[in-house]
Amino acid sequence: MSVAVAAVEPAGGGFSLEFVESVGSRCRGTLATCWAEPFEAVLPVRPFGWPRGGSSFPVWWWSATTNDHVGFESWLERDHLMLLDFDPDVVGLAAQPFWLRWHDGVRQRRHAPDFFVRLADGRGVVIDVRADDRIEASDAEAFTATATACAEVGWLFRRVGVPGAVLVANVRWLARYRHPRCAGAAAVADRLVEVFAEPRPLFGGAAEVGDRIAVLPVLYHLLWRRLLAADLTSGLLGPSTMVGPAGWSV
Numbered sequence: 209m210s211v212a213v214a215a216v217e218p219a220g221g222g223f224s225l226e227f228v229e230s231v232g233s234r235c236r237g238t239l240a241t242c243w244a245e246p247f248e249a250v251l252p253v254r255p256f257g258w259p260r261g262g263s264s265f266p267v268w269w270w271s272a273t274t275n276d277h278v279g280f281e282s283w284l285e286r287d288h289l290m291l292l293d294f295d296p297d298v299v300g301l302a303a304q305p306f307w308l309r310w311h312d313g314v315r316q317r318r319h320a321p322d323f324f325v326r327l328a329d330g331r332g333v334v335i336d337v338r339a340d341d342r343i344e345a346s347d348a349e350a351f352t353a354t355a356t357a358c359a360e361v362g363w364l365f366r367r368v369g370v371p372g373a374v375l376v377a378n379v380r381w382l383a384r385y386r387h388p389r390c391a392g393a394a395a396v397a398d399r400l401v402e403v404f405a406e407p408r409p410l411f412g413g414a415a416e417v418g419d420r421i422a423v424l425p426v427l428y429h430l431l432w433r434r435l436l437a438a439d440l441t442s443g444l445l446g447p448s449t450m451v452g453p454a455g456w457s458v
Contacts, residue, residue, distance in 0.1 A: 223357045227306035239308075240351070243361035248300030248326035249263075250276075253307050256281055271301065271387040271434070278310075279303040284338045285322055287376050288368055292325060293386070294379050300326035305334075312352055319350040332363040340369045374437055377439040385428035392426035397435075400427055401411050404436050407452035410445065427451070 223239035228251040235242070256279045268277040269286060271293050278301060280286045292298050307325035310314040310317055336351055343351075351367050358365040391397060398416045414423045430436040437456040438449050450458065 222310055223353075223360070224309045225306045226309065239361060240371065243363070246300070246326070247305040247324040247332065248302050250302050250305050250324075252279055252302075252304035253320055254304055256304070270387075272388075273298055274300060275426065280322075282337070284339060287371055287380075288335070288337050289323065289436050290379055290383055291371060291376075292323065294383070294432065297327050298325050299328050301412075308354055308357055309409075310357070312349065312353070317350070319354055321354060334363055334365050336367045338367060338369065348393050372441060374444060375441050381445055382428050382432040385425055386432045390425045390429040392422075392429070396423060396426050397430060400430055401435060401453070405453050407456060408452045409447060410438070410449045410451050411447035413451060425448055451455050 224237065225239055225242045226234065226236045227242070227245065227247065228234050229245075230251065235245075267281075267286065268279055269289050270276075271278050273293050278289060280289050280303060280390055289301075289303075292301055302324050303322065304320050307318045307320050321334045322337045323335040325335060327333060334354060336354065338347060338351075351365075353365075355365040357363075367423075396417060400413070400423070403413045403416050410427070411420065414420045414427050417423045427436070431438060431451070435454050437454055438445065438451045439458045442458070443449070
């Protein structure tokens with residue numbers, strides 16, 4: 209999906225970027241001259257490693273948003289990548305989008321944020337994933353510098369920690385049905401939207417449409433796409449979970 213980049217008057221003083229537009233094409237420049245690049249479409253600026261004895265690991269998530277694979281290196285990153293894929297405001301995302309370089313007054317520093325996200329309104333969002341109890345002093349300095357750089361060019365910056373366990377479990381379940389192949393027949397989807405125009409229990413509404421084994425994958429796909437809605441934070445999805453129309457809330 210093509211979106212316009214939000215217009216700002218960039219400053220970007222003191223920061224530079226290094227990024228990869230395509231295989232073998234590595235670009236460098238000041239933040240002020242590079243900020244408008246479509247970083248949601250770049251390749252990872254560094255390889256995903258698997259250090260011996262380390263806690264990180266390279267894995268790829270197939271994104272329904274981009275119809276492509278996006279890398280992550282921890283289960284926490286996976287959870288946030290999944291939540292970004294589930295967010296209807298997100299229209300593009302990339303992992304390890306660039307090296308941000310700056311001088312901290314003593315030495316040259318660099319930091320590769322975990323994700324770059326493009327929102328539907330054109331804004332860019334830089335995201336670092338780190339649990340609250342895993343932030344070292346050097347991490348905090350890098351996050352502060354990244355937030356400063358983002359503010360200078362109109363990007364949003366988020367440092368995210370551990371999301372709610374119930375939300376993650378529910379979205380992980382729905383993510384099994386994120387692929388378009390789960391959309392099913394248009395007539396089944398249309399009928400589900402019609403039935404759940406008035407909120408009702410998940411299994412009961414599915415049974416009104418047809419055989420649950422055939423209907424439930426389509427229902428979960430509609431929930432993933434936010435064409436139907438349910439409370440995903442209060443309890444695990446189950447037969448009695450109330451499901452309603454898009455935008456509905458308990």
